[in-house]
Amino acid sequence: MLLREESVVPALECRGLSKTYGAGRIVLAHLDFTLAPGEFVAIMGDSGVGKSTLLNLVAGLDSADSGDVIIDGSVVSRLDDNAATRLRRQKLGFVFQAFHVLPHLTLAQNVALPLLLNDLPTAAALDMLAAVGLSGRGDDFPRQLSGGELQRVAIARALVHRPKLILADEPTGNLDPDTAHDVLALFRAQSKATGAATIMVTHSEAAAAVADRILILSDGGLHASSRTSAPFGSRSPAASADDVH
Ligand SMILES: Nc1ncnc2c1ncn2[C@@H]1O[C@H](COP(=O)(O)OP(=O)(O)O)[C@@H](O)[C@H]1O
Ligand SMILES: [Mg+2]
Numbered sequence: 001m002l003l004r005e006e007s008v009v010p011a012l013e014c015r016g017l018s019k020t021y022g023a024g025r026i027v028l029a030h031l032d033f034t035l036a037p038g039e040f041v042a043i044m045g046d047s048g049v050g051k052s053t054l055l056n057l058v059a060g061l062d063s064a065d066s067g068d069v070i071i072d073g074s075v076v077s078r079l080d081d082n083a084a085t086r087l088r089r090q091k092l093g094f095v096f097q098a099f100h101v102l103p104h105l106t107l108a109q110n111v112a113l114p115l116l117l118n119d120l121p122t123a124a125a126l127d128m129l130a131a132v133g134l135s136g137r138g139d140d141f142p143r144q145l146s147g148g149e150l151q152r153v154a155i156a157r158a159l160v161h162r163p164k165l166i167l168a169d170e171p172t173g174n175l176d177p178d179t180a181h182d183v184l185a186l187f188r189a190q191s192k193a194t195g196a197a198t199i200m201v202t203h204s205e206a207a208a209a210v211a212d213r214i215l216i217l218s219d220g221g222l223h224a225s226s227r228t229s230a231p232f233g234s235r236s237p238a239a240s241a242d243d244v245h
C-alpha cells in the first residue's frame with residue numbers, strides 16, 4: 001500500500017507570516033514553516049531576532065500583519081474569537097522559562113488546569129505527574145519543589161490534555177546544565193509519547209541537540225541549521241558539554 005504523505009495534516013503551518021513593530025522594525029518577513037505531527041523542532045537565533053514574536057503569533061498572543069497560522073488544519077484567522085480560543089485551549093500547550101506554575105494550587109491542581117478548561121476528566125493529571133517522575137506528589141505545593149521539578153510540572157501541564165502542538169520558550173533557561181539535560185530528555189520523551197509536535201526556542205546548543213530538526217531564525221525567516229541535530233542519547237558529550245544560558 002502506498003504511503004500518502006500528502007494526506008498528513010501538519011501540526012502547524014505558517015504561511016507568509018509577517019510582523020513589523022513601530023515604524024519599520026521588520027521582525028518576520030513572509031516566514032514559511034511546516035511542522036509535522038509529533039516532530040520536535042528547535043529554533044535558535046540571536047537575541048531580539050523575533051523568536052518569541054513567532055511563538056506569540058502562533059499562540060495568538062499577538063497578531064501578524066499578514067500571513068496565516070494554521071494549527072492542525074484550521075486557519076486561525078478565519079475562526080471567530082470563540083472558536084480560535086477553543087482551538088488554542090484544545091490544541092496548544094505551553095512551557096515557559098519561568099515555569100509559571102501557580103503557587104497556591106497543588107501540583108495535581110496545576111496539572112489539571114487544562115483538563116478543567118476543556119471539560120475533561122481530571123484523573124489524567126495524576127498519571128501525567130507520574131509520567132514526569134512526580135508520582136505521589138500530587139498534594140504537594142510548588143514551594144516545596146526545585147527548579148527542575150517545577151519545570152517537570154509545567155511539562156506535565158502542557159501535555160496533559162494531549163495537545164497537537166507544544167510551544168516552549170527557553171524551557172531550560174533557568175536550570176543548571178545537568179538538570180536541563182534531564183528535563184529536556186523527559187520533555188522530548190513525553191512529547192513523543194503523547195504525539196505532540198514541539199517548537200522549542202533555545203539559545204543552548206545542548207538543548208537544541210535533542211530536536212529532530214534545528215532551524216535558525218534570521219532576517220525574518222527560518223533557515224536550516226548547518227548543524228544537524230545529533231540523535232539524543234543519554235548524556236552524550238554533545239548534549240551536555242556546552243549548555244550555556
Ligand atoms: N510588543 C512589542 N512592541 C515593540 N517591539 C517589540 C515588541 N515585542 C518585540 N519587539 C521587538 O521585536 C524584536 C524581536 O523581539 P523578540 O521576538 O522578543 O526576540 P527574541 O525572542 O528572538 O529575543 C525586538 O527588536 C523587540 O524589541
Ligand atoms: Mg525571546
